[in-house]
Amino acid sequence: MLPLELDNETGILAYIGHRIQSCLPKELFDQLLDIQVDSLPPGPDDVLPIFNGESGDLINAMPTPYALRLPRSKLQKLLTTGIEIHYSKRIREIESNRNSATATFEDGSKETANLIIGADGARSMVRQVLLGPQKAALQMSPLLASTCLAKLPVESARLLAEKHPRLNLTIHPARTILWICVHAKYNDTKPGDGVYTFIMSWVSDRDPKELQGAAILSDMKERATQFAHPFKQIVLSIPDDTVCSHNRLSYWPTEPWDNRNGTVTLAGDAAHPMTFHRGQGLNNAIDDAAQLVQQLQGLTDRTSHQEITAAINRYDEEVQQRGREAVESSLENSLMLHDWDRIMQAAILTRGMQKDAVH
Structure with a gap:
């Protein structure tokens, strides 16, 4: 059984199960390990740490044994091997x-x-x-979300890796959630050159169009001020010229x-x-x-x-x-x-x- 997570370039989806193997020829399935977002091999002790955003304490280390994390673009390229596609x-x-x-x-x-x-x-x-x-x-949910891809200063990247080398979920009692995960970081990646995915979501009835451009990141940083160390420092260190997106979650x-x-x-x-x-x-x-x-x-x-x-x-x-x-x-x-x-x-x-x- 292979837990598999898909990085959505600006977001994260996840898969837990074995049916992907039944959908792929062996030569393509065997390449999944080669297109991960990082160089970490999947293992039996893989977990997703979930933290209290107010105190910084660990709430739960959720088991995700043998987890793979794959970028959408590389997975899409793999899955379309040998298939004729007409775009637009x-x-x-x-x-x-x-x-x-x-x-x-x-x-x-x-x-x-x-x-x-x-x-x-x-x-x-x-x-x-x-x-x-x-x-x-x-249908529109009561939840808004802001997302971005960003490089981090060396110190922030180090603080993040100390919590988990790949990913973490932080939940604040003030009804705000922060997800941070590796988007691209390999053995030969220099400190500070790794790319990370950030997603912040919260309950709000505001029109998502009220937040656009640079105001999205400013809002994320303002919300991050209520978080404990090191999550506050990590979000505040996102470069100010980072492009972010913002929308209401739908279903x-x-x-x-x-x-x-x-x-x-x-x-x-x-x-x-x-x-x-x-x-x-x-x-x-x-x-x-x-x-x-x-x-x-x-x-x-x-x-x-x-x-x-x-x-x-x-x-x-x-x-x-x-x-x-x-x-x-x-x-x-x-x-x-x-x-x-x-x-x-x-x-x-x-x-x-x-x-x-x-x-």
Whole structure:
């Protein structure tokens, strides 16, 4: 079993499980160790330390045995090996008949296939086509988040490494969470040249558009002043010219979609976009891929479309149930982590980042 975490260039997702191995040819799976964000080999004693942001005390060292951390760009390159991809395509509409579906793109081009899989992200146009804009719309959580990638001064990098060589989660009773992890740091990386991911989230009803440009980092540093050593010092040392992003966290409680007689379905964030604090997004996306492969294995050009439809119906039923439970669990966990009175009930503390069971 390989716990696997995906660095989102400005964020973090996580996967705990073994199904990624069933989705990849052996020659690609064997390369996962080579594309980590750092040079640390995975081991049985790997943990995610969780700290009290007010006191600096360790709350929990959550086991993550044999954890891999992978940058999105390198993983994407690996996963697309040997696959022809056409970029800058945006779905406008999908027409289906009994046996196939035709996608029309905004540039006027069309593609017809026995099955169209909408894996086009949280703001999926395929989801909108299947459900309509209103039913497919993302819902807004009460949480805002600011993120950035940054190099740190040598002393700050040292302080961070003393807490954990890779990552840590710090939770402040004032309903603010700070996540810091390595984005790129190898054996030959000089002190102060490593790159780190920072995510800070909190409860707020403010319009996210109120924070833009340099004001985002200024706000992060202001919030960091309430944190204990060394987390306060580390955030305050982020270079002032660092580019940050800021937005409200969103989600979509998965509901059944019309698969157009088994010719169109959804996968990944298109099927179950969720808040990130439990790292269940990548987990479920890989489960989707494994489940789809499982259902389609053995089908050939001679397979009747009735059999294909039955396979897609089975896939949809499993994904929709699992996806909704994951979305709801992730949202509840995110809210608990920002509520000190309920924090010890949060799933990341009681169950870690392991996959939720689906009954």
